[in-house]
Amino acid sequence: MADEALEEIGRLRAEIAALHARVEELESALAERSSGGAAEGAAQAGAAGADVHAAFGALAWLLTPAPALIRWSPDGTVTRWNDGAERVFGWSEGEAVGRRLSELVGADPVSPDAVRALLLDWTENRFASATSEGTTRDGQARLFRWTHAVLRDDSGGAREIAAIVEDAGDPPWREHVLLGRLQLLLQLLDHSRNSIFVKDTEGRYVFVNRAHAEVLQRHVFEVIGKDEVELSPLAPEAIEDLLARERHVMAGGKAMQYEESLLLGDTSIHFSTVKFPILDGRGEPVGLGGVVTNITSLRHAEAERAALQEKIIVAQQAALRELSTPLIPIADRVVAMPLVGTIDSARAAQIMETLLSGISNQSAHTAILDVTGVRAVDEHVADALTRTARAAQLLGTRVVLTGVRPEVAQTLITLGADLSGITTLGTLQSGIAHALRHPGHQRSAG
Numbered sequence: 001m002a003d004e005a006l007e008e009i010g011r012l013r014a015e016i017a018a019l020h021a022r023v024e025e026l027e028s029a030l031a032e033r034s035s036g037g038a039a040e041g042a043a044q045a046g047a048a049g050a051d052v053h054a055a056f057g058a059l060a061w062l063l064t065p066a067p068a069l070i071r072w073s074p075d076g077t078v079t080r081w082n083d084g085a086e087r088v089f090g091w092s093e094g095e096a097v098g099r100r101l102s103e104l105v106g107a108d109p110v111s112p113d114a115v116r117a118l119l120l121d122w123t124e125n126r127f128a129s130a131t132s133e134g135t136t137r138d139g140q141a142r143l144f145r146w147t148h149a150v151l152r153d154d155s156g157g158a159r160e161i162a163a164i165v166e167d168a169g170d171p172p173w174r175e176h177v178l179l180g181r182l183q184l185l186l187q188l189l190d191h192s193r194n195s196i197f198v199k200d201t202e203g204r205y206v207f208v209n210r211a212h213a214e215v216l217q218r219h220v221f222e223v224i225g226k227d228e229v230e231l232s233p234l235a236p237e238a239i240e241d242l243l244a245r246e247r248h249v250m251a252g253g254k255a256m257q258y259e260e261s262l263l264l265g266d267t268s269i270h271f272s273t274v275k276f277p278i279l280d281g282r283g284e285p286v287g288l289g290g291v292v293t294n295i296t297s298l299r300h301a302e303a304e305r306a307a308l309q310e311k312i313i314v315a316q317q318a319a320l321r322e323l324s325t326p327l328i329p330i331a332d333r334v335v336a337m338p339l340v341g342t343i344d345s346a347r348a349a350q351i352m353e354t355l356l357s358g359i360s361n362q363s364a365h366t367a368i369l370d371v372t373g374v375r376a377v378d379e380h381v382a383d384a385l386t387r388t389a390r391a392a393q394l395l396g397t398r399v400v401l402t403g404v405r406p407e408v409a410q411t412l413i414t415l416g417a418d419l420s421g422i423t424t425l426g427t428l429q430s431g432i433a434h435a436l437r438h439p440g441h442q443r444s445a446g
Helices: 002-032 039-060 083-089 101-105 112-118 171-190 210-215 236-252 296-324 345-362 379-394 406-414 428-436 439-445
Strands: 068-072 078-081 128-135 141-152 158-167 195-200 205-208 256-264 267-279 285-294 328-331 334-341 366-374 398-402 422-425
Touching: 068 083, 083 158, 112 128, 112 141, 195 210, 236 256, 236 267, 236 285, 267 296, 328 428, 334 345, 334 428, 345 366, 345 379, 366 379, 366 428, 379 398, 398 428, 422 428
Parallel strands: 334 366, 366 398, 398 422
Antiparallel strands: 068 078, 068 158, 128 141, 141 158, 195 205, 195 285, 256 267, 267 285, 328 334
16 A cells, blocks of 8 residues: 555656646747737646646645755754755755755854744743745755754753755745645644634634534534634633633733533533643734643543442452451351451451351350450450450350460450450360360250
8 A cells, every 4th residue: 555655646746747847838938929929829828837837736735845854053063954955955965964054055044042032941842933045056046934943952952953944935836835734734623533723812713623613513614703702502600710711821821731620501521621822923922722622531431430449449348357357167056256467446346246147147155266366465455355255145155265375365464354254265276175065065966
């Protein structure tokens, strides 16, 4: 496909060259004819030439060769010179790079003051235009337009000046190029999914793309010349807030980016908005531009993701609670709950709930609480253990506390924990053996 496209471009360029040659041929014929008897022939030739010029212009903007791109250091030494520059000025890249720009084009198109002006705010991607006379390699004097920018180093200083150069002395050709670029730009904006618009200083629309006209539910022609109050489907207070933001942007002279949520009927629409002042050549505001992206679906997806994440967190917490308070059936009517880690008020409540539910479901006569893995036993833990044991005893179940190390026992005594009615043993194994010797267990086993 790429080869076919290249062949098509080559064919069109050849066709343009032939048409151009035909124009020159007709113009030569006109020059040779006398002003009298050749008037009719001259008119016909002129008409044919005009048709060829029109055809040439219609295709030229699509197939315009690469623009002349030149870069040079602040001292004027050329660092880049492309094929377009060679076409315009006649010097090849090998001849141009390393020489001073003024020697090649007969001018210094960008003054030091212009460079400093573009360095005032290095965070902005700014450029400017200048028109100056110059000369080509063969000595022809022409008028050139230099659209230039300053390329900066890491510290913000001028590293290079870059410029796109156009021949400003050929108005018909320049008009065709400008028209082509305008058509290209309009098509690009019209096919954007973002809402793009320009307003004058009075807030009236002077340009909208198709997407923004659809938001306003109007044809583009119905929007031009009208303001937000006449067009917007928003509530009056929302319109005033929108206009206040735009006045702030115009007064501040800088772009503003923000998110906003607007109510259209019963639907809340979320937008990511960039608004910026449009400045003339003197830096004075002449209008306001805006690029607005509808991010409603993105915000809805984020809300759904957050809700799902919250559900996952709740489920994980429930699973962790179950894992942190496991109730293990040891034998018929004997259950054990090994406790590990730190016990806080929420976990103490979970321990009591799980233990009492398990005792009830299994009609347990003995419940073993193993505290071997409990990190620290303080007054809070002691209270939780004793309350759990008392609750189990109310259900007719005896409680065996295992894993009580000497230091734990000393802490419980120091804290004055009431362990009456609770059997304390050193290991979980001894607690299980003790439970299996319980008379209730022996009767059920027999």
